[in-house]
Structure formats: C-alpha cells, structure tokens
Amino acid sequence: MARRKTKEKKIYVLDTNILLHEPFAFLNFQEHDVVIPMTVLEELDHIKDRNKDVSRDARVAIRALEDVLKDASPDQMLQGVALPRSGEQKPGGHLFIINDHHITDEIPGLPGGENDHLIINTALYLQRERSPLKVILVTKDINMRLKAKGAGLKLVEDYRTDQLIDDVRFLYKGYYKFPGDFWSQVGECRSENEGRETFHYVNRSVLPNAYINEYLIDEVEGFAGKVTAITDKEIRILDFGYERLMHRHAWGIHPKNIYQAMAMQALLDPHMDLVILTGPAGCGKTLIALAAALELVIEKGMYDKVIVTRNTPEIAESIGFLPGTEEEKMAPWLAAITDSLEVLHKTDEHPHASVNYIMEKANIQFKSVNFMRGRSIQNAIVILDECQNLSAAQLKTIITRCGEGTKLICSGNLSQIDSNYLTAVTSGLTYIVERFKNFEGSTTINLNGVVRSRLASFAEANL
Numbered sequence: 096m097a098r099r100k101t102k103e104k105k106i107y108v109l110d111t112n113i114l115l116h117e118p119f120a121f122l123n124f125q126e127h128d129v130v131i132p133m134t135v136l137e138e139l140d141h142i143k144d145r146n147k148d149v150s151r152d153a154r155v156a157i158r159a160l161e162d163v164l165k166d167a168s169p170d171q172m173l174q175g176v177a178l179p180r181s182g183e184q185k186p187g188g189h190l191f192i193i194n195d196h197h198i199t200d201e202i203p204g205l206p207g208g209e210n211d212h213l214i215i216n217t218a219l220y221l222q223r224e225r226s227p228l229k230v231i232l233v234t235k236d237i238n239m240r241l242k243a244k245g246a247g248l249k250l251v252e253d254y255r256t257d258q259l260i261d262d263v264r265f266l267y268k269g270y271y272k273f274p275g276d277f278w279s280q281v282g283e284c285r286s287e288n289e290g291r292e293t294f295h296y297v298n299r300s301v302l303p304n305a306y307i308n309e310y311l312i313d314e315v316e317g318f319a320g321k322v323t324a325i326t327d328k329e330i331r332i333l334d335f336g337y338e339r340l341m342h343r344h345a346w347g348i349h350p351k352n353i354y355q356a357m358a359m360q361a362l363l364d365p366h367m368d369l370v371i372l373t374g375p376a377g378c379g380k381t382l383i384a385l386a387a388a389l390e391l392v393i394e395k396g397m398y399d400k401v402i403v404t405r406n407t408p409e410i411a412e413s414i415g416f417l418p419g420t421e422e423e424k425m426a427p428w429l430a431a432i433t434d435s436l437e438v439l440h441k442t443d444e445h446p447h448a449s450v451n452y453i454m455e456k457a458n459i460q461f462k463s464v465n466f467m468r469g470r471s472i473q474n475a476i477v478i479l480d481e482c483q484n485l486s487a488a489q490l491k492t493i494i495t496r497c498g499e500g501t502k503l504i505c506s507g508n509l510s511q512i513d514s515n516y517l518t519a520v521t522s523g524l525t526y527i528v529e530r531f532k533n534f535e536g537s538t539t540i541n542l543n544g545v546v547r548s549r550l551a552s553f554a555e556a557n558l
Contacts, residue, residue: 104188106130106225108218110234111138111210113254115149117488118156120254121190122178128188129178130221131160132195134213152488163190193217205246211236215243222248253521263509263519266373267532269539270310270357271302277311277318293334295320305330308367308538310357312337319353321360335360346386346394346439354542355379361538362387362504365397369494371528372506374542377551380506381480382435383542388476388504389439392457398476398502400458403432405480406489432461432480464493474500483507483524484514490523 105127113120114135121129136157143153167176175189195217198204202223204216218232231250232243240251273280285296302311302322309322311332319340324331340356342349345363350356354374361370362384372380388401433450440449453459464485479493482505490505497503505527509519519525531537545552 104128105229105231106221108132108214108221108230108232109135110214110232110236110239111135111142112235113233114139114156115142115152116235116254116486118152119159121160124178124188126188128175128191130191130193130217132193132214132217134195134210134217136160136192138210160190164192193221195220205242211239211242215239215246215248218243218248219246255521263525266509266525266541267306267528267539268373268541268543269308269371269532270312270354270541271305273311273313273318275313276315277313280313294323295332295334296329297332299325299327299329302330306532307535308361309532310540312353312357316353319356345383345390348383348386348439350383351379352544354540354544355383358383358540358542359387361540363390364538365391365502367536367538368497368502369527369531369534369537370502370504371524371531371537371539372504372542373524373528373539374508375510375545375555376508377545377548377555378542380508380542381432381478382438384478384480384504384506385432385435386439388478389453389457391476391502393453398474398500400460400475402460402462402472402475402477403480404462404464404477404493405482406464406484432459432478464489470496471498472496472501473498475502477501477503479503479505481507481511483509483512483519483522484517485523486514486517486521487523487526490527494527 103126105124106129107124107127108130109121111134117123121131139153139157143150143157163178164172164176172192175191178188178190195213198216198220199206199213202216202220204219205212214234215232218230222230229250230248231252232240232248233252233254234240234243235254240253243251281295281297281301284298287294287296299305305322305325307322307325311320311322312318316337319335319337320332321335322330323333337353340360341353343356343359343363344350345359348359350359355378358370358372358380361367370384372384374380385401388398391397392399392401436450436453437446440446440453477493477497479490482490484507485493494503505524507522507524509522509524512519512522517523528539532539545555
C-alpha cells in the first residue's frame, strides 16, 4: 500500500457485518482510506447465496464494490482505488483489498484460521506497518471488539455513521411539556382565528428548539396544541384545547391519556404522510394505529386499503417454511393486528364474523417486508409494526415504496430489539425519528405510559 502524505488520514478496516448492515458503508469515510480484507469478500460470497434477507445485502455490497473496482488493474488495487464521496463529485479516500491469509505468519497475532482472527490480524499488521497513521477496526460485533483490544489493537469502533444520537434518552419524543401552566410561560401573545381554528403566535425564545408538528402540553392539563410554523422570530401554534383533544375518537376507541390523544390526532390528520409511534409494550401503539386506519378507510373513505407489514424474527427471516399464501404465512407474525381487531369488535354480537367482515371491507392485506421491495403503493395506509428491528437501509427501502396518497404508520419499542447487530441508538426506528423531525409531513409521538394492564406496567418498569 502506498504511503499517504497527509498525517490526518486514517485507515479503516471493515468487518463483514458493517457491509451487511449498510452495503454502501465503505463510501462514508470521507477522505480516509478503507481496507476490505479478502476474508470479508469470502464471507460475503458465502452469505449471498443463502435463503435469507441478509443475503440481499451481501449481493448489494458486492455489486457496490465491483462498481468501484471494475476498471482497476491489480497494481492499482494494491496502490488503492480512489473512492467518490457519497453525494459529492470530489474524491474521498482510497479503497484497498488486502490478501490477509499470509499475514498470520508475519505478526504475532491471534492464532487459528477463524475469520474474525484473520480480520483482526489484518488491522494489527497495518497498525505496525503504517505507523504513525491511525488504524481503526470497525465492527458491530462486540466480542470481536473485545478480542481486538486484547490482541493489542489500539483503535476499535462500532459503525456510527448512521447513529444520530449517543443516548436513546435524548431521542426526540414529538412533544414538549411545559412545567406548570402554558400561559404563565408564554405571557402575552398574538392570537388569530381562521375558521374554526385558533392560532397563537409566540416569541421564538419561549421554545428555541421547537420542531414543526411538535405537540405542546403542560403539567396542569390546561393546554394542548401543535407547532404549525416556525420563523426566526416567532412560532405559530394551533390550539386544540386539552379537553377537545382528549375527546377525539376513532372506530369506537377513545384515548386513555394525553399521549394517545396526540397520537390519534396525528393519525387522523390527512396532511401527515408519516406518523411514527414509539413507546413501551402496552402503550396502545398498534391498537390506535389500526383504529385510525379503519376510521380513515371505512368511515371517511380517504384510502382504498390497509397494508400491514412487519419484519419476521431474526432480521426478516424467510417465511417460505410456513404453509399457504403470503398472507397465510404472515398470519403468525401479525397476530398482534388480529388481536387488536378482536378487541375493537369484542362487544359485537358475532365478533369473529365482524372481524372477517371488517378485514374484507377495509381490504386489509398482510405483507412481508421481504416482498415490499420494488412495489409502488398508492392510496393506502401502511402499518409497519415492530420496526425497531429494521436497519435504516431497510426502512428507507419501505418508505420509498409509498406513492401518492399513501400514509405510513411506523411503530416500535426500542427496548425490544431482537437483531444481533442493532441497538437502541442504531435502530432504523431511531434513525427515522431524528431524520424526519424537521419534515412538515411527519409526526412523531412517544406514547408515554402503559395502559394494557397493571401487570404489564409493573413488568415494563421493573424487569
């Protein structure tokens, strides 16, 4: 590898799981050099033919690497192939492919032929040969990071390019609660009536960190509103009225707390293309989303159908082993939806017949995330349940499927992540909450509080 002149340049060695997590990750290291050990290419080659969702990411990563390296000669690959910066024309760092199988004989690295050890040994070799440049191993495998440090590697990191916050406690909640009384905080303000709506114009200094469509409430339960416009000097707030907001309902469901009320208002608002619901198990995310969907499709006729989807366990595992059609295969994973339908119609004379009738009337379709790629969904409500287990790239794939007149409802609980490679701060759910908080067509609500039962509430707080 040719030695670079600049001392600021760093060398990043990527583990296989980085390219599976984000196939284009090697383009995101700005002006720094990126090293892909041969062992990583071999692992991608083995994974690409598996009947799993992750194999698709392996194929995308291989094609992305090939696009950069296809015109390079062997000598150029040894010297490094220039990488274009993502979204920019000017070049970034350089991409290297290193044959790491001989390195074990040259350094006192980790023993054996395990793939993780070969990748760690590559980083150790570069750390010795390219000193004083910083060599950083990037992997999402916690145990691999521990082994690398124990073997003497100075710098080991998780992949943080898609990590927008450092602590999930700072995640945007979608609302701001004023201490005490709202009006005592605001003081004098200008108010205007537009038809049946009342708007207040308050000084920007009252809420300097406000976001569009952010809900505003207070501790005395006397005010409820939403930020509808932001300028350099003032904020325009739509006044809902606390009691009026609490009395909204959808498909016979009334909110049990102010958080459900805010969520219901966002779900029923035709101007909101994306509604993100976060919160603990039992806070009512799925039930409210489904009730609002039925209200909009059947009662108001604003949409043609309801599409319900979620990732199947273990990173969108294939559903092929289950018998029947796609919808029959998805039924076990979407039992939460059918449970919610039964709750909505439990007082009917024939609940089972009512559920079947409503599913047909609302044209409710169960779809697998695996089959959402390539589709263009028009004039529908899409409910994406349990999306905390999806990566940012997977969520982008689904969101970009939504065409004209489609409303997307994403819900999830960041404390129930099943993926081996995702945490609360790297989940796709966290990513879209932060990315869309300035988008005028989206709303985020954190449903604070468990309403399922006192048992569920105690378990959420103490287990």
